[in-house]
Amino acid sequence: QVQLVESGGGLVQPGGSLRLSCAVSGIILGVVPVGWYRQAPGKERELVATMSSSSRTSYADSVNGRFTISRDNAKNTVYLQLNSLKAEDTAIYYCNVRQRYWGQGTHVTVSS
Numbered sequence: 001q002v003q004l005v006e007s008g009g010g011l012v013q014p015g016g017s018l019r020l021s022c023a024v025s026g027i028i029l030g031v032v033p034v035g036w037y038r039q040a041p042g043k044e045r046e047l048v049a050t051m052s053s054s055s056r057t058s059y060a061d062s063v064n065g066r067f068t069i070s071r072d073n074a075k076n077t078v079y080l081q082l083n084s085l086k087a088e089d090t091a092i093y094y095c096n097v098r099q100r101y102w103g104q105g106t107h108v109t110v111s112s
Helices: none
Strands: 003-007 010-012 018-025 034-039 046-051 057-059 067-072 077-082 091-097 106-110
Touching: 003 091, 018 034, 018 091, 018 106, 034 067, 034 077, 046 067, 046 077, 057 067, 077 091
Parallel strands: 010 106
Antiparallel strands: 003 018, 018 077, 034 046, 034 091, 046 057, 067 077, 091 106
């Protein structure tokens, strides 16, 4: 059935970059909305970025201009490019499809 698997997280220094991937099976990405959320320790899960089925994007104010959501429909994969990372970006990042399906998350730690 529908399954999402995130990857690409890790430990990076402030100012560094990462590219997160979310491999999706069981649903066609090109016709559904997708998104990325994150959850820091002790905090609620928060929206990071979304992309509608028509490719309209939106971003949280805290990441706008630094992160970019994209998708490769041929590979059925969602991406999140994280640039100019800050310590406050440290969290578990989750991809989401159709506001219903979730992956297990990938850890991003920004620290010197």
